[in-house]
Amino acid sequence: MKLLKLVAEETEVPEENILGNDKDMETTDARYVLVILLSEVGMYPKQVAILLNRTSRGIRHLMSRNMTSPMIGIYLERVRKRAGSEDSKRVR
Structure with missing residues (x-):
């Protein structure tokens, strides 16, 4: 999943931790960023x-x-930009 990889890179939290059960602040923030981004692309909570x-x-x-956490907004912005730039590279 592309968004998972981008979130893991930006937050420096391994994909396994984001998908796992860790509840430390960094992992929870990364998981939150991923969930928000997935909802922004049209996925419902159940999906x-x-x-x-x-x-x-x-x-x-x-x-x-x-x-x-002020970092959440920064992570969201960075991942959105990277995801958008990677999509535009594919179109060219």
Whole structure:
């Protein structure tokens, strides 16, 4: 999954940790960024839950949290830019 790879690279959290059960702040932030980006591309919480091996309720809870880390906005912006630039490279 391209977004997972980009999030892992930007946050420096291994893909396995993002998909795993770790609950430390860095991993939770990375997982939140991934979930938000997946929802932005049109995936419903149930679809994200299946993809990440989580419950729909857990995904909805994560999406509703008020994440205060200033890095989250930075990660979201960076991954969006990278994902967009990689898409435009493919089109050329």
